[in-house]
Amino acid sequence: xxxxxxxxxxxxxxxxxxxxxxxxxxxxxxxxxxxxxxxxxxxxxxxxxxxxxxxxxxxxxxxxxxxxxxxxxxxxxxxxxxxxxxxxxxxxxxxxxxxxxxx
Amino acid sequence: xxxxxxxxxxxxxxxxxxxxxxxxxxxxxxxxxxxxxxxxxxxxxxxxxxxxxxxxxxxxxxxxxxxxxxxxxxxxxxxxxxxxxxxxxxxxxxxxxxxxxxxxxxxxxxxxxxxxxxxxxxxxxxxxxxxxxxxxxxxxxxxxxxxxxxxxxxxxxxxxxxxxxxxxxxxxxxxxxxxxxxxxxxxxxxxxxxxxxxxxxxxxxxxxxxxxxxxxxxxxxxxxxxxxxxxxxxxxxxxxxxxxxxxxxxxxxxxxxxxxxxxxxxxxxxxxxxxxxxxxxxxxxxxxxxxxxxxxxxxxxxxxxxxxxxxxxxxxxxxxxxxxxxxxxxxxxxxxxxxxxxxxxxxxxxxxxx
Numbered sequence: 001x002x003x004x005x006x007x008x009x010x011x012x013x014x015x016x017x018x019x020x021x022x023x024x025x026x027x028x029x030x031x032x033x034x035x036x037x038x039x040x041x042x043x044x045x046x047x048x049x050x051x052x053x054x055x056x057x058x059x060x061x062x063x064x065x066x067x068x069x070x071x072x073x074x075x076x077x078x079x080x081x082x083x084x085x086x087x088x089x090x091x092x093x094x095x096x097x098x099x100x101x102x103x
Numbered sequence: 104x105x106x107x108x109x110x111x112x113x114x115x116x117x118x119x120x121x122x123x124x125x126x127x128x129x130x131x132x133x134x135x136x137x138x139x140x141x142x143x144x145x146x147x148x149x150x151x152x153x154x155x156x157x158x159x160x161x162x163x164x165x166x167x168x169x170x171x172x173x174x175x176x177x178x179x180x181x182x183x184x185x186x187x188x189x190x191x192x193x194x195x196x197x198x199x200x201x202x203x204x205x206x207x208x209x210x211x212x213x214x215x216x217x218x219x220x221x222x223x224x225x226x227x228x229x230x231x232x233x234x235x236x237x238x239x240x241x242x243x244x245x246x247x248x249x250x251x252x253x254x255x256x257x258x259x260x261x262x263x264x265x266x267x268x269x270x271x272x273x274x275x276x277x278x279x280x281x282x283x284x285x286x287x288x289x290x291x292x293x294x295x296x297x298x299x300x301x302x303x304x305x306x307x308x309x310x311x312x313x314x315x316x317x318x319x320x321x322x323x324x325x326x327x328x329x330x331x332x333x334x335x336x337x338x339x340x341x342x343x344x345x346x347x348x349x350x351x352x353x354x355x356x357x358x359x360x361x362x363x364x365x366x367x368x369x370x371x372x373x374x375x376x377x378x379x380x381x382x383x384x385x386x387x388x389x390x391x392x393x394x395x396x397x398x399x400x401x402x403x404x405x406x407x408x409x410x411x412x413x414x415x416x417x418x419x420x421x422x423x424x425x426x427x428x429x430x431x432x433x434x435x436x437x438x439x440x441x442x443x444x445x446x447x448x449x450x451x452x453x454x455x456x457x
Contacts, residue, residue, distance in 0.1 A: 006199045006207065008321050019455070033195075040192060047323060049117060050390040054320050055258075055450030062106040075109045080455035084258070092321055095205035 001093065003032055007047055012081075012089040015057055019080035022048055023070035048079065056085030118446045121391030122439065124384045125400035131381035133407020137415055138374035142172045145367060147360035154353055162231035167352055169227045173219065174339035175361050179375020180382065181332045187383060188329055196326040210318030211327055215334035218311040220343060225303025233297025234290075236283030241301035243276045243405055246398035248309030253394035257316040260451035261395045268438030269399030275430030276405040282421040316394040319386065328386040332379070393449035396438060406431055 002013040007029065014025055026044050030036060035044065051057055061078035065071060081089075104112070142148050148168050156164035188194060201208055222242075229238035246269055253259045261269075287293060318327055348355045361367050388397040406427065409420045 004199065006203060006322055006326075007196060008323065009203070009206070012321075018457070035192075043191075043323075050324075051320070053117070053390055053446075053449055055448040055453045056320070058448075058453050058455050059110070060455055062110050064104075064106050064109060075106060075113055077110075080457065082453040083456050084450060084453060086456060088320060092203075092206040095203075097202050097204060097206070 001096075005096070007033065007044065008051055009092055011044075011047060011051060012056060012085060012092070015079055015081045016086060016089045019060060019078055021061075021076055021078045023065070023076055026070070051085070052079060054084075056082060056088055058082055114447065117391060121388050121396075121446075122400070124388035125392060125397050126403070128381055128384035128388060128397070128401050129403035130407055131377050131384060132401060132404035133409075133411055135374060135377035135381060136404075136408035137411055138370045138377060139172075139176075140412070140416075141370050142175075142374065143168070145370060146364060147357035147367060148172060150360075151354065151357040159352075162228075165227050165231050166224065167347060167354060169223055170339065170343055170347060171354060171357060171361075173223050174336070174344055175371045176374050176378055177219070177332060177335040177339055179371050180379035181329070181336045181375075183372075183375045183379035184329045184332055184383070187379070188325055191325050193323065193325040193329070196323050197329055200322050200326045201330055207318055207322045207327075208330065210314045211322075211331045212334045213314040214311045214318065214331045215338055217307045217314065218331075219335040219338050222304050222307025222311070225300045225305075225307050228300025229297050229304055230300075231297070232294040232300060234283070234287035234293065236280040237287050237293065237297060237301060238304065239280045239405065240277050240284055241304045242308065243273060243280075243402050245305050245308035245312070246273050246395070246402050248305050249312030249398045250395035252309055252313040253316045256313055257320075257394065259316060259393050259395065259449050261393065262441055264437055264441045265396055265399075268434045268436075268441070269395055271430050271434030271437060272399050273402050273434075275427040275432075275434055276402045278427040278430060279405055279409055279420055279424045281423040281426075312394050312398050315386065315389055319389045324386040324390065325383075328382045331386075332382060390449075392446060399434070399438065403431065 002010040010029060010032070011025065014020060014028070022045060025048065026041050029044050030041055035041070048057070052059065057079040059077050060080045063076050065074045065076050070076060143152075148171060151171060152164045152168045154164075155167045159167070188197065200211075226238050226242055229241050250261065250266070250269060254261065315327075315331075344354055344358070361371055385397065385401065388400070406424075409424055412418050413420065
């Protein structure tokens with residue numbers, strides 16, 4: 001439902017489906033939004049940090065990336081949605097703009 | 104370093120980033136007052152003022168000039184932000200955001216209305232009908248209104264210590280104008296319209312704070328502040344300036360001069376740079392340290408403006424600025440040395456569901 005819409009909409013949708021690690025979410029968003037640079041990956045990570053600070057996600061697990069799954073030596077974080085996050089997601093889902101159907 | 108320790112370090116870095124943005128916001132805003140006040144003394148703005156003053160009086164002239172200044176400022180800030188977002192690769196995100204009218208773009212348009220016409224007209228009405236000090240105090244009180252609104256209607260939480268910090272900083276900045284305010288009140292020349300203007304200014308910026316807090320929850324700051332400035336530019340240039348022109352005010356004659364007069368263009372460009380980058384810092388600080396703290400820090404612009412205007416134009420502030428300086432210092436200490444755990448989330452402690 002949220003593919004191709006503002007990135008924070010999509011991120012809330014992905015976390016609403018279940019708890020996820022940042023290294024799972026970032027490459028998926030990069031692929032969907034064609035944001036292939038390291039800088040853009042950092043931007044997505046930053047968006048996740050922002051929605052977590054907003055109270056929509058909580059960090060449930062952390063580990064240091066020793067095998068280089070995402071970026072060697074960085075902190076990997078697993079996030080889970082909160083009630084506030086789910087409410088926010090439902091609010092935006094109700095207020096989405098209609099898309100033009102591509103033919 | 105183990106994962107727990109790294110998590111704490113990352114968190115401290117995040118909070119520090121928010122505060123650095125808040126401090127830069129105040130610096131740039133204060134710096135903006137230099138081109139901001141220069142515009143009132145150079146052409147074409149002075150000619151417009153004099154021209155309108157003949158037919159509509161000084162206050163009418165001030166409001167019309169404020170429109171042209173705000174319009175030019177918003178336009179230049181929007182142009183300057185194009186450079187930023189080209190570098191940040193955010194044009195696609197802007198496109199994705201602008202079409203989501205009901206979910207997010209409405210907040211950005213509302214922010215443009217509140218911080219644009221409502222607050223600008225309010226603060227000049229306050230200056231015209233009550234006095235410059237009263238207007239400045241009304242503008243500086245906005246963090247208090249904004250903090251109340253964002254805690255009531257956006258669910259943001261603040262510790263008692265953060266609230267004390269915000270209040271102390273605001274009191275400190277207001278005390279710069281204490282003597283002027285007492286003079287204006289005791290002169291007995293303050294009119295009802297001045298109070299209405301003061302309320303418009305304080306609620307304009309306070310409500311902007313509330314809608315940004317809502318908008319920032321679901322949008323990227325870079326896309327959001329650019330769209331807000333674009334909306335504000337639209338409001339001035341597509342709605343207000345044409346209305347004034349249709350009402351027979353000769354504003355359009357002076358619009359061209361802004362772009363053909365090199366001095367005017369330089370000052371307006373500087374104003375656009377300062378305002379554009381100030382907006383960036385404002386919107387970047389919001390999601391990190393919350394609305395209340397950001398607005399509290401933004402009040403510091405008054406202190407910065409006093410210093411810059413003193414250094415560049417030699418205007419000496421009242422001695423109460425010293426009391427203000429001490430209060431601001433105490434307020435900042437209160438705010439910075441708050442327990443960092445309080446900022447894990449700007450809406451208090453949350454729990455995972457499922």
